[in-house]
Amino acid sequence: MTLRIPTKRIVIVGAGVAGSIMARALAMQAGLEVTCLEQVAPDDHASAGLVIGPNAIKALHMRDPLLASAIGEAGLPWDHWRVSLCSGEVLLDLPLTRVADHGGVRILRSTLYRVLRQAAGDTVRYRCKLLECGASLQDPARSYVVWEQDGRQCRLDDIDLLIAADGRGSPTRSAFAGQPATHQVGALLFRLMVPDAGAGQIDDYEQWCNGPNRLLAFRLPDGQINIAGSLPTPGEYPLHAGMDMEALRVAYTPAHARPGPQAAWLIDTLCANADAICWYRMRAPGIRFAEPHAQVMYLGDSAHAMAPPLGQGVAQAIEDACSAAELIATSLAGGETSPRAWLSTFEAARLERLRFVMSVAPHAAGLMLGDATEQDRASALGALRQLYCQVALPRHGAGPAAGTALSA
Ligand SMILES: Cc1cc2nc3c(=O)[nH]c(=O)nc-3n(C[C@H](O)[C@H](O)[C@H](O)COP(=O)(O)OP(=O)(O)OC[C@H]3O[C@@H](n4cnc5c(N)ncnc54)[C@H](O)[C@@H]3O)c2cc1C
Structure with a gap:
């Protein structure tokens, strides 16, 4: 049955x-x-x-x-x-x-x-x-x-x-x-995807820090590079597409050293693609x-x-x-x-x-x-x-x- x-x-x-x-x-x-x-x-x-x-x-x-x-x-x-x-x-x-x-x-x-x-x-x-x-x-x-x-x-x-x-x-x-009801998660966030013109600077998942300011990047199957970052003190960094790229450059440049080759490439790439960067803040329920x-x-x-x-x-x-x-x-x-x-x-x-x-x-x-x-x-x-x-x-x-x- x-x-x-x-x-x-x-x-x-x-x-x-x-x-x-x-x-x-x-x-x-x-x-x-x-x-x-x-x-x-x-x-x-x-x-x-x-x-x-x-x-x-x-x-x-x-x-x-x-x-x-x-x-x-x-x-x-x-x-x-x-x-x-x-x-x-x-x-x-x-x-x-x-x-x-x-x-x-x-x-x-x-x-x-x-x-x-x-x-x-x-x-x-x-x-x-x-x-x-x-x-x-x-x-x-x-x-x-x-x-x-x-x-x-x-x-x-x-x-x-x-x-x-x-x-x-x-x-x-x-x-x-x-x-x-939602609360704000983390800080000011951004992301950008660019073709890999970095001569192989970026491959598997990596993060870079300058104090509390974070960058991350990784390569994708079609040769694109995904770049993301966070700035934890949003008051200092105005949130808009045409944001002052000098402020971003300063945020990721070490006070007492030059940026390493990867960080330098990421900073230059972000500054060169300012209009394509997507800025956001996350709110969580x-x-x-x-x-x-x-x-x-x-x-x-x-x-x-x-x-x-x-x-x-x-x-x-x-x-x-x-x-x-x-x-x-x-x-x-x-x-x-x-x-x-x-x-x-x-x-x-x-x-x-x-x-x-x-x-x-x-x-x-x-x-x-x-x-x-x-x-x-x-x-x-x-x-x-x-x-x-x-x-x-x-x-x-x-x-x-x-x-x-x-x-x-
Ligand atoms: C640009 C970006 C980058 C991200 N990067 C990462 C990352 O690296 N790693 C990570 O883990 N997470 C990442 N996330 C977050 C991740 O995408 C989400 O957490 C994940 O997709 C959640 O899955 P989900 O199934 O809940 O919702 P979703 O995948 O968002 O799916 C929701 C679906 O519901 C549909 N829908 C909405 N409203 C209606 C409606 N009224 N009627 C019918 N359908 C509807 C939408 O069209 C959509 O297809 C990223 C998100 C974004 C936007």
Whole structure:
């Protein structure tokens, strides 16, 4: 006799990083009717460079090895992390295998979206912009969505689980939880992508510091160089496209030495491309993985925001999606079909992990101080090892915050 599982209706809003992974995973699952709504066309995404942390690659290998391999093949390996002073003095030269089971990936943002969306197949409906969503009147645990498609309004009711993967400023989260209070993360940030005209100055992921002012750069598969930086005292540096490049030059020029060759190239390149630099400040909402009453789950940037220096924005979106997919798959296999039960286990497991991930940034800052003690460095390396290696995916029946982890 075959056991019939009643079909659960699931809607995912957003086919970015987390949404595409979720759409692919849930579409393979019997007993689910899955729709993913994405507002843009499949190949519509601004280019920028990304690094994906080793922890995300590990989570993806545990959940979906084919997808992990496809991402690895589309990018370049992130194997090494070097931190220097702008004068050129090296503070840290770290093969990632010292703190991770394997490396991460350097990839163009547009390439990552292409790989993930292709893998999600026709579960994703493109050019479908969510206009409205909320709890059903008949059953407040369930929800409805209204979206625009080809100039028409469409509506879906009786959704058993609504998954918000609609990124920063999530319209789904605003509809259910109101505009979240935000706080400013870090400092004044900027980024720039340029063709590699630096005669091979930049390759794998590197950072340079001049006091609290940070630069980072890495090479991408198509020969572009991704440059980013932060200036922690925004008052001193006006935020606008035509910002005084002399102020930027001063910020990264050591007081008592000339910049080393790499820092000098980065400073000159930034000054020569002043109009193309993208300046921004990051505001983060509080963490929210689930609604308490409505059956709504938040993944990626809709659930939390990550300070940029650790490259954990994409990584945590991937960990969220892999965790939710593993939990739903093992729950269905074990006969647990209640979305409320899935949400409780998911929230408990992810909250614990997220709080740890957010605590790593102050430790990692210890790697970038010229006067860091051996103890500061040991503590930073220990925190990174835990961040990159201790990845666990929550499973049905394994306890609220327990899961499967690959051994190191
Ligand atoms: C330029 C740039 C550089 C970055 N560099 C890094 C880096 O080096 N490392 C790193 O880890 N992180 C980086 N980040 C952050 C990282 O991109 C995000 O943390 C990550 O993409 C979050 O994934 P997500 O799935 O939550 O959201 P996203 O990937 O942003 O996806 C959200 C999706 O929802 C869709 N959507 C939104 N509203 C609607 C709607 N109303 N209807 C339908 N669909 C909707 C969007 O179109 C989008 O496709 C960078 C971000 C930017 C912008």
